[in-house]
Amino acid sequence: MDKGLGAGIGDIISHFQNSSCSDGVQEPCIWASPGGARKIDIGKQIFCNRSLNMKNIVAVGFDMDYTLAQYKPETFESLAYDGTVRKLVYDLGYPEELLEWSFDWKYMVRGLVLDKKRGNILKMDRHKYVKVAYHGFREMSKEEKVEAYGNTLIRDAFDEPDYALIDTLFSLAEAYLFAQLVDFMDNNPGKDSKSTDYVRMYKDVRAAVDLCHRDGTLKQMVAKDPKTYINEDRSIVPMLKMLRESGRSTFLVTNSLWDYTTIVMNFLCGSHTLDGGITCNSDWLLYFDVVITGSAKPGFFHEDNRANLFQVEPESGMLLNTDNGTPMPQVGDISPGLLLKEKNGTCRIFQGGSVGHLHKLLSIESSSQVLYVGDHIYGDILRSKKVLGWRTMLVVPELEREVELLWELRDLRKKLHLLRNERDLIEDQIHHLKWSLKSEGIDVDEQRKMCTRMDDLEYQRDKARLSHQEAQRECHQKFHKVWGQLMKTGYQNSRFAHQVERFACLYTSQVSNLSLYSPDKYYRPSEGFMPHEFEIIPL
Numbered sequence: 098m099d100k101g102l103g104a105g106i107g108d109i110i111s112h113f114q115n116s117s118c119s120d121g122v123q124e125p126c127i128w129a130s131p132g133g134a135r136k137i138d139i140g141k142q143i144f145c146n147r148s149l150n151m152k153n154i155v156a157v158g159f160d161m162d163y164t165l166a167q168y169k170p171e172t173f174e175s176l177a178y179d180g181t182v183r184k185l186v187y188d189l190g191y192p193e194e195l196l197e198w199s200f201d202w203k204y205m206v207r208g209l210v211l212d213k214k215r216g217n218i219l220k221m222d223r224h225k226y227v228k229v230a231y232h233g234f235r236e237m238s239k240e241e242k243v244e245a246y247g248n249t250l251i252r253d254a255f256d257e258p259d260y261a262l263i264d265t266l267f268s269l270a271e272a273y274l275f276a277q278l279v280d281f282m283d284n285n286p287g288k289d290s291k292s293t294d295y296v297r298m299y300k301d302v303r304a305a306v307d308l309c310h311r312d313g314t315l316k317q318m319v320a321k322d323p324k325t326y327i328n329e330d331r332s333i334v335p336m337l338k339m340l341r342e343s344g345r346s347t348f349l350v351t352n353s354l355w356d357y358t359t360i361v362m363n364f365l366c367g368s369h370t371l372d373g374g375i376t377c378n379s380d381w382l383l384y385f386d387v388v389i390t391g392s393a394k395p396g397f398f399h400e401d402n403r404a405n406l407f408q409v410e411p412e413s414g415m416l417l418n419t420d421n422g423t424p425m426p427q428v429g430d431i432s433p434g435l436l437l438k439e440k441n442g443t444c445r446i447f448q449g450g451s452v453g454h455l456h457k458l459l460s461i462e463s464s465s466q467v468l469y470v471g472d473h474i475y476g477d478i479l480r481s482k483k484v485l486g487w488r489t490m491l492v493v494p495e496l497e498r499e500v501e502l503l504w505e506l507r508d509l510r511k512k513l514h515l516l517r518n519e520r521d522l523i524e525d526q527i528h529h530l531k532w533s534l535k536s537e538g539i540d541v542d543e544q545r546k547m548c549t550r551m552d553d554l555e556y557q558r559d560k561a562r563l564s565h566q567e568a569q570r571e572c573h574q575k576f577h578k579v580w581g582q583l584m585k586t587g588y589q590n591s592r593f594a595h596q597v598e599r600f601a602c603l604y605t606s607q608v609s610n611l612s613l614y615s616p617d618k619y620y621r622p623s624e625g626f627m628p629h630e631f632e633i634i635p636l
């Protein structure tokens with residue numbers, strides 16, 4: 098099988114090479130360029146859960162943070178971690194030794210669930226069965242897992258308020274800190290009056306992280322030196338240009354406010370000086386018809402949302418009232434400079450409002466004409482698709498490595514499959530032999546033979562079980578030493594994968610992968626199979 102065919106999209110294949118320029122940033126090779134329309138590397142393909150014909154899409158919208166702007170977790174999440182620790186110590190009275198702790202940004206992954214009451218971190222499958230569980234950083238035994246989560250009669254929803262979902266990359270630092278604090282509290286019961294009050298501890302961490310996002314702890318640092326915290330992606334501008342040239346409107350809806358948005362967007366779309374610096378201006382606005390900042394997603398997507406829509410004056414950041422998006426003259430002494438000029442073709446910048454406003458601004462007739470690209474299942478994707486009927490694309494940066502590993506480990510995974518079959522076969526033989534031994538009329542000699550056969554089968558079963566478990570562990574750890582494959586838990590899809598499947602029409606590793614496909618592409622899902630079909634339909 099060709100590595101490039103894995104997506105089921107079936108594009109014309111030939112190896113796609115990205116070229117790097119002298120500063121290490123990859124040069125774009127977009128679909129519309131003379132060298133474009135080539136084979137797409139498996140890690141950069143767009144995967145399809147639900148058919149989507151781009152010809153029916155009239156507007157393509159983008160989330161900003163962790164979608165257009167891919168933060169570098171090693172620096173950005175470390176910043177969040179350090180800021181949170183300092184707030185816990187200096188504002189909330191946590192012990193000073195927390196200041197000496199360090200953050201392993203690779204440890205936590207998306208899709209995990211924090212059990213606030215028990216101090217556990219869980220990975221579950223699509224049926225919400227807990228498959229991997231840690232108390233702090235200690236792996237829980239099978240018995241502990243069954244005791245806490247094994248009662249199938251009282252099925253837990255694993256939702257707020259008792260659980261917290263790690264469904265955005267912004268949450269990796271808080272999940273890690275929570276695990277550290279659980280261990281710390283367990284090992285030092287006398288050191289803190291909160292003792293094992295994990296719920297309270299989680300609340301403190303959450304409040305401190307929240308404050309880091311609001312008080313400038315993170316944004317000031319990013320604004321000073323975006324290159325340290327955000328990956329450059331030179332395909333974003335060509336992608337936006339191609340979409341616009343194909344006749345689509347483009348828009349941005351972000352929860353970030355204008356002051357921060359314009360800095361990040363300048364970094365991503367603005368021109369760079371010869372020494373690698375950024376020139377800050379409003380040129381990036383040319384790539385969008387409408388920009389909505391401070392959108393307060395997911396509330397933005399509620400149809401009954403009555404939030405006011407303000408126009409943003411780009412130079413000053415000043416907010417002006419609008420009448421549902423139409424500029425309103427100010428009563429009294431109107432400073433002419435504050436009346437926004439509505440030049441034809443210029444981007445309109447707003448704060449707040451709701452999806453109704455956006456539809457009106459873009460003259461959207463049917464919500465199915467909108468494709469929205471985001472990184473957050475709950476904030477960007479679930480509500481926009483489920484309630485509104487927008488078409489959606491989820492950005493999952495982890496996917497690039499995951500699909501490449503799947504390819505590299507295909508022999509190990511084949512071996513796993515064979516070992517599972519071998520175990521099942523031996524177990525069936527043992528069961529049958531046990532029943533046979535109960536039958537009447539078996540003479541002693543026959544019985545002895547059957548017992549010897551049973552010993553032999555049991556030996557084979559133990560050997561096969563051990564080999565299978567070892568191969569399983571090896572495969573699990575190749576993906577992630579603790580949590581394994583992002584999209585799987587054992588043989589089942591993970592809870593995260595299940596959500597991706599249900600709510601994202603498309604999913605891919607980077608937003609700019611859109612630039613590798615025709616803007617009129619008809620995305621089609623691969624055929625889905627029920628278990629009974631696998632044996633019959635040759636794959």
Ligand SMILES: Nc1nc2c(ncn2[C@@H]2O[C@H](COP(=O)(O)O)[C@@H](O)[C@H]2O)c(=O)[nH]1
Pocket residue numbers: 160161162163267306307308310311350351352353354394
């Ligand atoms: N107040 C909080 N803000 C947060 C938190 N986590 C992330 N954020 C901010 O949200 C936006 C996300 O923007 P979008 O483009 O993805 O819509 C960004 O400004 C983050 O800083 C939080 O826990 N509290």
Ligand SMILES: [Mg+2]
Pocket residue numbers: 160161162163164471472473
């Ligand atoms: Mg985002």
